[in-house]
Amino acid sequence: MEKGFFSLPPLPYAYDALEPYIDAKTMEVHHNEHHAAYVNNLNKALAAHPGLTYTSVQDLLLNLNHIPEPTRTAVRNNGGGHYNHSMFWTIMSKNGGGEPKKGNLSHAIERDFGSFAQFQEQFNAAAKSVFGSGWAWLFLNKKERLEIRSAPNQDNPLLQEDTPILGLDVWEHAYYLKYMSKRVNYIDAWWHVVNWGQVEDNLRALVK
Ligand code: MN3
Numbered sequence: 588m589e590k591g592f593f594s595l596p597p598l599p600y601a602y603d604a605l606e607p608y609i610d611a612k613t614m615e616v617h618h619n620e621h622h623a624a625y626v627n628n629l630n631k632a633l634a635a636h637p638g639l640t641y642t643s644v645q646d647l648l649l650n651l652n653h654i655p656e657p658t659r660t661a662v663r664n665n666g667g668g669h670y671n672h673s674m675f676w677t678i679m680s681k682n683g684g685g686e687p688k689k690g691n692l693s694h695a696i697e698r699d700f701g702s703f704a705q706f707q708e709q710f711n712a713a714a715k716s717v718f719g720s721g722w723a724w725l726f727l728n729k730k731e732r733l734e735i736r737s738a739p740n741q742d743n744p745l746l747q748e749d750t751p752i753l754g755l756d757v758w759e760h761a762y763y764l765k766y767m768s769k770r771v772n773y774i775d776a777w778w779h780v781v782n783w784g785q786v787e788d789n790l791r792a793l794v795k
Pocket of ligand 1: 617621672756758760761
């Protein structure tokens with residue numbers, strides 16, 4: 588592991604915690620190999636610019652234009668990968684699924700999508716529409732409204748200065764061992780492990 592500013596956060600639960608929806612082997616490889624590689628490559632890229640100052644991975648992603656190429660592309664991809672996966676682990680839980688409890692999040696979903704069912708339909712469409720590798724994102728836009736957007740590779744709404752509160756990884760590495768080419772089955776299963784309490788916290792941190 589490359590020494591540096593960033594480190595791999597521990598998975599907040601056991602590898603098999605999300606069974607049967609997400610299998611232990613996928614979680615192990617995804618966290619221990621894929622996420623670790625993003626952290627390692629981010630540190631490696633930043634090592635070339637010891638004069639660069641930053642406080643967090645968000646800070647880097649919000650200020651990509653201050654980073655010279657080719658480090659900028661490396662930070663976009665690997666910093667994005669680090670940010671996205673760090674969030675992804677927390678928005679899943681063994682006791683997840685269902686719908687958000689009555690509160691800020693359920694209210695915002697109804698206000699901005701009409702209903703939870705319409706939100707889910709739109710999010711599913713975004714996740715299914717990703718061609719190749721990428722993510723589906725629920726985010727708060729600059730007008731403090733919720734929106735859904737898909738993004739290629741490790742891009743996320745921070746690149747448009749919007750703030751993600753929920754993301755779904757639809758790279759094949761996230762599901763192929765268990766679901767093979769059936770991305771739709773993975774997306775359907777994933778709803779059973781969504782940690783709505785964390786998504787609510789993510790939203791609450793943004794809305795005054
Ligand atoms: Mn991934």
